[in-house]
Amino acid sequence: MQHPTFIENRLAINRTGLWLFIFSDAFLFAALLASRYYLLGVLRPQEVNQPLGLALSIILLLSSLTAYRGETAAIYGDIRRFRRNILFTVGMGSLFLVGVGVEWAEAFHSFPPSTAYGTMFFTLTGFHGFHVLTGVLALLVVLLPGQKKRLAAGNYWGVEAMVKYWHFVDVAWVFIYPTLYLVS
């Protein structure tokens, strides 16, 4: 008798795993956001650097757009456009990290980590910044020369995964930004 072989839809399996990871990771931010409101309610010091916060948000939102364009280009096999867009995203992500660094230097004086707001501010931006850093590294991985062959063969799972992760990091900021800068 003929044996049917195992047919595994690798792409579907990988996607499920990635979504579950993102779902789980989202609760990390949920725990932090809940802690901020539990400890401080909607209390917010006046010294928060509003222009910088707005600039950081715009940078991160734009980077998600270029990440999306990069992914689409990869799917359509346009390697040059893909690399240009992802590089742009990496640059924006790095710029964001620099901005957070500037903000941290200011925050050390206006609301240091030894105050309740400072504690939440540094923890939230710190954990989010760490996610941005890993996102930048992840995007750099799909730019490695070894990945070209895979893309040329129509296997763009790596790009899709890293870009999805980048969008997640971006969406997390959409919740963190109002929590730290806007509510009052």
Added chain:
Amino acid sequence: MTILFSLGIVRGIIWGLASGGVAAGIVMAIRSGLGLPMWSPGPVTGVAALVGTLGFLTGLGAFNYWLEWALGRQKEEHHADQPRWRRYFGFDTNHKTIAIQYMVTSFLVIVVAGIYQLIDRLEVSAPGMQYISPGTYNSLMSLHGIMMLGAVLLGVSGMINYLVPLMIGARDMAFPHLNALSYWVTPPAVLLLLVSLPAGGFDTGWTAYPPLSARAPLGMQFMLLAFYLVGWSSILGSINFLTTIFKMRAPGMGLFRMPIFVWTALSTAILQLIFTQFIAMAFLMVLLERLLGLVFFAPDKGGNVILFQHLFWFYSHPAVYIFVLPGLGVISEVLPVFARKPLFGYAAVALSSLGIAGGGAVVWGHHMFAAGIEDVLRVPFMITTLLVAVPTGVKIFSWLATLWMGKIRLDTPLLFALTAIVVFLVGGITGVPNGIVPTDLHIHDTYWVVAHFHHTLFGGFVFPTMAAVYFWFPKLTGRFLNERVGKLHWAVMTVGFFITYLPMFWLGLNGMRRRIADYDPTLGLGPMNMVATIGGFLIALAMLLFFINLVVSLWRGAPAPANPWRSQTLEWQLSSPPPDENFSAPPRVVGPPYGYGTPGSIHAVVAPAGGTANKGA
């Protein structure tokens, strides 16, 4: 020597020690550069422990697969002709290997944590301080708690890892490399827990409540880091379990044809996936407070200790369902086989696991009735807590109805399962006064809670795990465990358990507080404490019998056929032990999993290696 160095674990340890040492040196250099005193135990050992863990994993080869992927060189999977034992000491991706690694690690941790508590039990067997200092008592008690919980998580992962792919007809887990990584994070965690005691221990109990945990000795930090690593293992493992259950089922294996154990694994994995993040964050916050001077829980600087308790119990209450659900699944697997009847109310039992998981997610406040939780939250939490009894009751009644009029064979697995049901039932009923606010305020923090908790964990994890080991050992090894030693083990363990924990209910009601090294002799609590200590040593004796049985049977047990218990589920349709790749072709699932006593009932059709399809028993 070359053989030694070719073992992944040896390379891992060398890498781990080297990278941990380098990291410690760098931290000290940075500290002296900043003008701080060079040696400060907290930061230096903390960074060394984390970097050392990463170094250990790198040396082990845990990251090779992803490194190769990133560089665009897809490595061929090679199954070199190694002696079988060697795969257990390296980065092996087969789910059956990983499961056994999990189980063995779990048993080792149980032994250490059990010995810790035996020492403490001796100390409280009579009033007055006999053998150890109160500080040592507290450290041993705290480590007993956290190590046992780690061991239970490992044991649960072990059982799920072995059984789920076999039961749903998959060749392996969805992400084999991630699976191996999930396991190999835990040996460094176990090491950190062992180091915790010589590093000063900690006196907070396993709950690590601040502000005490924010200023406890260095041992606290090792415990927090260790549990953080175990948390990673838990989360990565749950991603794997869920993806496997969702995407890798054999043709015909609809959700309502899955064995109940798979349902409980699914519920457990959902809880792990979501809630582990909260304890990880709670422990990280304590670490940040200790190391960097943040003020989450410092009331004088705007922090709030109740925040920790919310975050902590938001995980740690669902965690008890993580611990017990797979065990309850084991009971549901064992009963139909030994009663030769279909599981009563299959669909209700399947959904009750999700019900317990969902209900258990919204009851965490009942741990904080006496801690200053907002008054308005007390009654809602009381109601949700009592509602969890409904899906749990579904399971208990299903088991009773399954046994009713069955052709019962009292083999060791069933004996353990029956004890488990009784013990879990007592645990559940004695939990009701804990969940009701007025009575809880009286018995909170007494031995009543200790007795209740150990009833639920023995009934939900320990006894079912014993049932599972006696049931599936022939499948794992191709040999039976000795049945007579097994029955002796069961008898000593059951008697020992009740002698240990029934007196604790009385002790708790009569004012014996938990987590204390000494008590007032005029309270008259001494005799019952002595009884409980004797029971504790009986449990230890039972465990000794169990381990002797394991080792001797592994070596010279009676050979087991493929399906000694005439079970219908998929894992029994394979050889014992199963082939490396489990199934040579996808099994075809055609019926319900527990059609015992129904003529012509077939769960699945499995093709043997290189032969024609044969029907399930």
